[in-house]
Amino acid sequence: MRSLKELARHISAIPEVDLHLWQEKDQETIQNLEASYDKLESSEAMIKAMKNGFGSYKTFMLSLSDQDFLTKKTKPFYLEKGAVQAHWLVEEISHFFHHRGQFYNYLKQLGYDVNMFDLYV
Numbered sequence: 001m002r003s004l005k006e007l008a009r010h011i012s013a014i015p016e017v018d019l020h021l022w023q024e025k026d027q028e029t030i031q032n033l034e035a036s037y038d039k040l041e042s043s044e045a046m047i048k049a050m051k052n053g054f055g056s057y058k059t060f061m062l063s064l065s066d067q068d069f070l071t072k073k074t075k076p077f078y079l080e081k082g083a084v085q086a087h088w089l090v091e092e093i094s095h096f097f098h099h100r101g102q103f104y105n106y107l108k109q110l111g112y113d114v115n116m117f118d119l120y121v
Contacts (some may be wrong), residue, residue: 014096017030021076070085
């Protein structure tokens with residue numbers, strides 16, 4: 001289990017790290033990228049890094065032709081088989097929302113005044 005701050009760092013890293021995974025970067029590159037996010041201390045730094053990572057992810061996805069989006073397979077270093085870009089987009093969204101739900105639950109458990117409207121706004 002991650003601490004709340006570790007989870008926030010991980011969430012902020014998801015767009016950029018996952019993009020690098022789908023682009024078939026090697027394990028060392030991914031680990032170094034994750035380590036750079038582990039050093040972020042302030043919420044402002046995490047927000048900035050996440051916005052930059054999302055910008056890169058969005059640019060990449062929008063650059064794909066319809067044909068590539070639906071048929072081009074890539075394989076992260078930790079899998080034996082690849083998947084098409086459409087699959088990786090679903091993985092990205094699922095990954096992000098999974099951890100967003102965890103973050104919300106942590107805040108509730110710690111007594112922060114959050115409600116379902118905070119989760120969906």
